[in-house]
Amino acid sequence: MSLQRDLEARVDGEVRFxxxxxxxxxxxxxxxxxPPIGVVVPHSVEAAVEAVRVCRDHGAPVLSRGGGTSLAGQCCNEGVVIDWSKYCNxxxxxxxxxxxxxxxxxxCLDDLNDRLKPHGLHVGPKPSTHDTCTIGGMIGNNSCGASAQAYGKMADSVIRLEVLTYDGVRMWVGETSDEEYEKILADGGxxxxxxxxxxxxxxxxxxLIRTRYPDIPRRVxxxxxxxxxxxxxxxVARALVGSESTLVTVLQAEIELFPVAKYQTLAVMGYPDIFRAGDAVTRVASHRPLALEGLDExxxxxxRAENVAGKDALEGLPEGSGWLMVRFGGDTREEADSRAERMIKELRGTEHDPHVVFMDDPAEEERLWRIREAGLGATAYPPGHPDTHEGWxxxxxxxxxxxxxxxxxxxxxxxxxxGRTSLYGHFGQGCVHTRxxxxxxxxxxxxxxxxxxxQAARLVASYGGSLSGEHGDGQSRAELLPIMFGTEIVELFGRYKQIFDADDRMNPGKVAAPPGGRVYRLDQNLDHLGYDPAEPRTHFSYPKDHHRFTHAAARCVGIGKCRxxxxGVMCPSYRVTREEEHSxxxxxxxxxxxxxGDVITDGWRSDEVHDALDLCLACKGCRGECPVNVDMATYKAEFLSHHYRWRPRPLAHYSMGWLPLWARMASAAPRAVNALTHAKGLNRAVKRAGGIDRHRDLPSFASxxxxxxxxxxxxxxxxxxxVLWPDTFTNNFHPDAGKAAVRVLEAAGFRVEVPPVPLCCGLTWISTGQLGVAAxxxxxxxxALAPRLRRGVPVIGLEPSCSAVFRSDAPELLSGEPVSEDVERLAKQTHSLSEFLLDRASGFVTAPSPGTGIHAxxxxxxxxxxxxxxxxxxxxLKRVGIEAEVLDEGCCGLAGNFGFERGHYDVSVDVGELGVLPAVRNAADGTRILADGFSCRTQIEQRTPARPVHLAELLAEVLT
Known part of the structure; x- marks a missing residue:
């Protein structure tokens, strides 16, 4: 189409239709x-300006997008989406x-705050999506977050904006004195x-404007x-904040920053119910906390059911069924604590007297705070209850x-x-969240x-409130604004829209429309209405999705933590490519x-879907870290199984997918095989035949x-x-870990058994989507294991990816089969070495001296x-006297077969270089590198001078 052609020709950026x-x-x-007309990812602000110019030439609607986490529909529209997050940051x-x-x-807000941290400064507003939301998106939505209690809304932080109108006016806007106003008029145009x-x-x-706007802190x-x-x-700058890309395109923003509180303390106060917690808010807020949040039982x-922050965090809650979480700051720990103590003292003996717990440990505070921040994701799919949605x-x-x-x-x-609806939110400013x-x-x-x-809008209006206290109007609330403001003010919104965008080309249909236009109704464009595709037959059972792949595919609620x-771990490929498709x-x-089937019409055969999944490392980070537990590794395996059904597969699926078989064959003559696969000249041919990237070194089989x-x-x-499980990787490549585990387990008093016949967990077939073979x-x-499983014999796994198959993939792949009861036993009886020793040999795993002198x-x-x-x-590690620093640097990047496959090498290495590999290289001399995963050890060995060891090897040094 001509629009796409002109964008590609004139815009310095990536144009995707x-x-x-x-x-x-x-x-x-x-x-x-x-679905948008297309997407533009500009390389610079100037490129974005040109993109708007091209769209204007074609009369195409335009929408700016940052983190894409908006909850009211303002970040999707039938126009050209400009994604600022990849380059204009x-x-x-x-x-x-x-x-x-x-x-x-x-x-991104967190990235900016990381840059500001050495200067003792930060951005005031901090939404719960702080790790993914962008400043542009925060300006678009007039974002707030818990910290707005102290620092106000985003509009309160904006000093100046550089903006672009659809018809091409580029200007700086801000506070406007009468003198400046007169100068602007004199300049004309x-x-x-x-x-x-x-x-x-x-x-x-x-x-009208002075009397019809609610005088409350959270009017968004x-x-x-x-x-x-x-x-x-x-x-004018603040009058444009919160306009959700319906008036102008924001190009740059000058914002106010705030000093970081040097010390913080958290008081958690329990009340009999959430209503009485709400009653106490005014008295609590008078003490000017940094944040004042509420949450219900x-x-x-x-x-608790979804283990959002760990059992220990929830045990820290005081007695009650409704809670206020109150955070104070100060230049000293004593100052922060004393402010909290004064508040509690003032509440004692009043009707607002609470049960109180103080959090002295910052890590404990953070875990408890995570419960509140995780509210949206945690309540999306409450166990045993219907799915929930935004909308109010x-x-x-x-x-x-x-x-x-x-x-x-x-x-x-x-x-x-x-039914069972949770109430929580920024209670200090009267803002209530719920799904x-x-x-x-x-x-x-x-x-x-x-x-x-x-009816909810009328209720809020009767209290003098705002339909939105944080997330904006978008489509969810646009048509309800007359209930809150009255028709006269809403007509002014239309006239204001007309001043900047008379033709309604800026995010049309959202918030307001120029005279004669209409906003979308709240029940138009609904995602789930009409989403009723035929349910495909699948290999996995998807127990958390009502055993429906269609539900699993729609599980994401868009929080964007993967960005x-x-x-954490999620999402390694996105962190390298910064592409929405790779999140x-x-x-x-x-x-x-x-x-x-509307936009993507060729189903399981789709090349677009294949391309999007190709750089998924199947690390399963999303299963653990995604607030709604999207499991992309499983979805990828399912897709590959259908995509290649009755079709030739990539060579890597035959080489690495069938690795257990080739390893068993190689065990007859491992030295000869190693010589063949590492010989100059032959090495390249072997890699080419196996679909392995030429830059990747092949691991050697053990003798x-x-x-x-x-x-x-x-x-x-x-x-x-x-039973010590002899996984393919330990068995054939790193047998020293298995030998060390035998020594440790026997020293602890156990009799070690190994299956007498070759067995496999099926991991490599699962990761390449060969699910029939895996099953x-x-x-x-x-x-083979059933007799021992039925006697309750534990299974000890050394390779985490194989243990993960037993504990998660196997029950979902073999659900409902005759062996399913034994599969469930296997899932429950499979332990990591550390779990087993702590549970069954706690007296054995105690260092005889204060420390071993080993740092890892x-x-x-x-x-x-x-x-x-x-x-x-x-x-x-602590029990046995090993001083260990546990990395929080994400994935190693190799991820089983992923880093070996042709075309994945650069991404694989770049993922490792994001954190893990530099951390290893920067380790002090004598530091031991501990990595239980064969992939992790291989990536580290191939990219650094280090020689990592398995936990079993380190324990054998200390305990045997």
Missing amino acids: DAGSRAAYAHDSSNYRQ RLVWLDETRRRALVEPGI RRAEIYRAMRELRDENMA SGYNLDSLLPEKGFN TLVDVA EDAAVPPDRLGDYLRDFRKLLDEFDY IAFDLEDPDGVAKYRRFAE SSSG TRGRARILMEMMR ERFTDWFARRGSQGDGEPV RVLRRTVR IAQPHCHQHAIWGFDADREL
Whole structure:
């Protein structure tokens, strides 16, 4: 099409009109779906300006997008999406003295705060999506977060904006004195026309604007026409904040920064219910905390069921069924603590007297705080209850009326029979978050949702509140604004829109429309309405998705945590490419569109879906870290199984997918095989034939397999039997880990057994999508182990990825089969070495002296991180006197077959270089490198001078 052709010719950036990109950007974090015309990822601000110019030439609508986490539908539309987050993310300048910064709109909040941290500064507002949201998106939505209690909304931090109108006016806007206003008019042109129209709109309606805007701290709904009032300095920048890309394109922003509180303390106060917690807010807020959050027992119950922050964090809650979390800051620990203590003392003996717990440990505070931040994700799929949705998730009322509003709102929920609904949020400013079990899949359910939203809007308006206290209007609330503001103010919104965008080309249909236009109804463009694809036959059972792949494909709610740039595991390939399609969210959206069949029309055969999944490392980080536990590794395996059904597969699927078979054959003559695969000339041919990247070194087979060594040696002792699982990698490449584990287990008093026949967990077949073979392999394994499993004999796994198969993949792959009971036994009886020793040999794993003198850094395997965590390893290392630093640097990048496959080498190495490999290289001399995963050890060995060891080897040194 000519628009695409002109964008490609004139814009310095990436222009995507393909089905995969359109599918990935068809959603945000709301209930809505609107596939865009195309996507532009500009390399610079100037390129974005040119993109808007090209769109104007073609009359195409435009929408700016940052993190894409909006909850009201403002980040999806039928236009050209400009994604700022990949390249336009500079901190242009920083003025420490005046505490100001100039930034480009695509910079992520956490990344910016990391840059500011050495200067003792930070951005005031901090939404719960702080690790993924961008400053441009925060300006678009007028974001707040918990810290708004102390620092206000984003509008309060904006000093100046450089903006671009659809018709091409590029200008800096901010507070406007009368002198500056007169100069603008004298200069003439379109800018003068805009300013004159804004001033006339204000002057003609000043009384209306002053009286119809709720005087509350969390009014986010509507355009900020009140910022144009004389007493507010005719501040055009702040009048454009929160306009959700419907008025202008933000190019740069000058923002105010704030000093970081040197010390913080958290007081958690328990009340009999959430309503009485709401009643106490005004008294608590008078002590000027940094944050004042509320949460109810429903959220806590869900967090406990889904283990959001760990059991220990929840044990820190005081008695009650509704809680306030109050954070104070100070220049000293004593100052922060004393402010909290004064608050508690003042509440004692009053009707607001709470049960109180103080958090002295910053790590404990952070774990407990995570429960509140995880609210949206944790409550999306409450166990045993219907799925929940946004749609009425952030209304705000005057804080002094919060308790009564919560009571009335609960009555309204009960009247509509919306069941178990959690209430939580930024209570200090009267903002209440919730996700409700709206039925958005059929017309009757949607009609009920509409009736509820209208009544909820009237309830909020009766309290003098705002329909949105944080997330904006978008499509969810745009048509309800007359209930809150009255028709006269909403007509002003239309006139204001007309000043900047008379033809309604800027994110049309959202927030407001120019005179004669219409906004989208709240029940249009609904994602789930009409999403009823045929349910395919699948290999995995998807137990958390009602045994439906279509539900799994639609599981993502768009929070975007997979787009974070540091910490945790998820999502390695996104961190390298910065591509939405390579985030867990992007891939999930593409899979959903594949099942829908509108944008992606060729189903399992789709090349767009294949390309999006190709760089998925199958690390399973998303299964553990995604707030709604999207499991892209499983979805990828499922897709590959269908994509290549009755078709030739990539060579790597035959070489590495069938590695257990080739390794067994190689064991007959390992030295000869090693010579062949490493010989100059032959080495290259072997890699080419196996689909292995030419830059990747092939690992060498061990001269003697672990199982052969054990067969010669035999079991020893008469202690309690345990099965040591001889996974392919330990058995054929790193038998020393198996031998060390035998020594440790026998020293602890156990009798070690190894299966007498070759068995496999099926991992390599699963990761390459050969699920039929994987199932056959697993059935054979389960039948062979069944007699021991039925006697309760534990299975000890040394390779985390293989143990993860037993604990998660196997039950989901063999569900409902005759062997399923034994599969469940295997899942429950499979332990890591650390878990088993701590549970069954706690007296043995205690260092005889205060320390061993061994310092180690440990790289947790991604599958372990996702399925059972590293806490047991951490505790065991401490018990045996090894001083260990556990890395939080993400994936190693090799990820089984991924880093070996042709075309993946660069991404594989780049992932490792994000954190793990530099951490290993920078380790002090003498530091031991601990990595249980064969992939992790291989990547480290091939990219650094280090020689990492398995936990079993380190324990053998200390304990035997």
